[in-house]
Each structure stands twice: as structure tokens, then as C-alpha cells.
Amino acid sequence: MNLATEHKALIVALDDYRQLIDTIPDEQFNQTPPGGGWSFAEVYSHIMQASLGSTVAAEKCCRKTGVHTGKGLNLKGMLFFLLGQFPPGKRKAPAVVENLTKNITKEEARNLIIKMRKRIDGVWPLLQHSSNEFKISHPGLGMLNASQWFKFSRIHLQHHLKQLNRISKKFSTQVTN
Secondary structure, three states: OOHHHHHHHHHHHHHHHHHHHOOOOHHHHOOOOOOOOOOHHHHHHHHHHHHHHHHHHHHHHHOOOOEEOOOOEOHHHHHHHHHOOOOOOOOOOOHHHHHHOOOOOHHHHHHHHHHHHHHHHHHHHHHOOOOOOEEEEEOOOEEEEHHHHHHHHHHHHHHHHHHHHHHHHHHHOOOOO
């Protein structure tokens, strides 16, 4: 895993989130899209909160305050990192994720993007010398080390960019009376 490439891809993804938010009409940001699902605001809330949590986990691994273990990824985790993406199909977010996801304002979303960027830039130097033996459990993928948490953040951010594009399409195909 090339950490420099992952770092650059994370920054690009955050820039994409920042640019996209300015294209979303204010009146649609907190609206449930036609056909249901999360609003733009809920996606921003989810992805930024989850990403911040991932950087905390990565930092704990870097600082050797995670679990020192030989355990690693489960089968789902191995597949996730092998493919570099979530497996196809819809999945329900774990309850802990659902409870953190809420409608937020555009300003709150922008502030979370800035906070996430600072966290990435703060964790990035620590990753250069992190041990693969210190890990934190992911609810679905098994035990992840610092580099894996960093890569997970990038894949997760890119995954939800696709979701935001699907939401945009739902609104653009909505018939108005």
C-alpha cells in the first residue's frame, strides 16, 4: 500500500466533497430524495463522522495504544481491501452509524470537511513509522492497522461520493408540478 498515494487520494476526495456541496441547492440539502434514502446532509454527516473516527483509530494504532495482536482482517475485510471498494449491493449501516447520522447544515458539513482535512494531515506523518501489529477492531472488517484505517477512509469517502451522485440524479429526475 502506497501511503503517499492514499494521502493524495484522501485530499482529492475531500476537495470533491467541498466542491459538490456548493452545487447542491439549499432547499434540497436536508430533503429526503424522491424514492427515499438518506438526504445529502445525512450522507455528509455520516461520512465525515465515520472518517473522523477512522483517523482516530489510525492514530491510536500509530501511537501503539491500539490492541497489540496478530489477528487481522476477516474474510469480508480481505475482500474489501483486495477489491479496493465495497462489494456490490446495498447494505444497512450498523446501528452505531445510524445513531450518529443526522441532518446537518451546509455550514456544519463544511466545518466537518475542514476538521477531517486537519485530522488527515495530522495523522499522515505518524503513519510513516506505524507498526502493523497495533490494531483497532472495525465493526465489519476485522482488526485494522493504521495504514488499513487510512485506506478504509479513502475507499469509504469515494463510495459515498457515488451515493451523493445517485441522490443528485434522483432530484434531477423528479417531476415538478
